[in-house]
Amino acid sequence: MKNNYMKTLVVACVATFASIGFQNNTVEAITKSPVVKEDNLQELGQQFGLNTEHIEQVNNRPDNWVYIQEMLQNPNQPKVAAKKSSKPEIKKKEKKKPAVTISNKEKDLFARLVEAEAKGESYEGKIAVATVVLNRVDSPDFPDTVTGVIKQVVGNTYAFSPVQNGEINKPASNESKRAVEVALTREDRLNDSIYFYNPKIAEDEWIRTRTVVKTIGDHVFAK
Incomplete structure (x- = not known):
């Protein structure tokens, strides 16, 4: 010893x-x-x-x-290695940065629209509704801001019924706020869908002629 x-x-x-x-x-x-x-x-x-x-x-x-x-x-090259930790390295999950940046005020308006339009729908359904709004911002056929799209007037009424009936003034849920954040990353553009509707209650026959991209919950998404 x-x-x-x-x-x-x-x-x-x-x-x-x-x-x-x-x-x-x-x-x-x-x-x-x-x-x-x-x-x-x-x-x-x-x-x-x-x-x-x-x-x-x-x-x-x-x-x-x-x-x-x-x-x-070979004394010039010490060979004792540093002790390795037995604990596995835990990598922090990086938060995805939004591809589209909007003000907090506009983000709140956006989340309130999603809440009003997709209340009772799944989280995926809420993200899809928010994606349609952003797809409209990108489309030359609609206003080029989130606020402009939400408050767009078509004929004698607003494009989104919650703006017309005041439901948009109610606060958004945390889930709707998160859905907006995810939609802003623009990872899934829902095949550029710019329309959504509930086929059980939709009265406009024209909307039913649009190409259907996906159905999520009670909403059909089309372009």
Whole structure:
């Protein structure tokens, strides 16, 4: 046990000198010095500034004597690796940045429309309604802002019934707010759908002639 400790002590000295750039002959002089008495260990440690953690790392290696020989042959390249954590690295999930940026006031109006139009629909359905609004902003056939699309007047009425009947003035749910945030990333444009309707209550026959893209809950999305 004592012999093993002294071997480890020698390696620690070598590693210490190698890390500060001493010449090979200095290292060789240390490794050839007779270390035979226990009483010399503390003195040697103080003289060469031994690193306790370094000693423990070397001593725990199953091939520590082979490792010592390698260190003595090539002292300029210390080989004790840093301890690796046993805990798996946890990567933080990055929040996706919106592709479209709008003011908080406009975002609130947007979320209130989604709430009024898709209340009772699934989260996916709410995202789809918000996507239709953004697709209209991109379309040359509609106003080029979210507010303009929501408050667009067609004939003698508003394009969205909640604006007409005042339902849009009610606060939005957290789910509708999140749906707006997801829609703003523009990852799924719903095949550029610019219309949605409930086939059970839709009175406009023209809307039924549009090409259907997807049905989510009670809403049909078309372009």
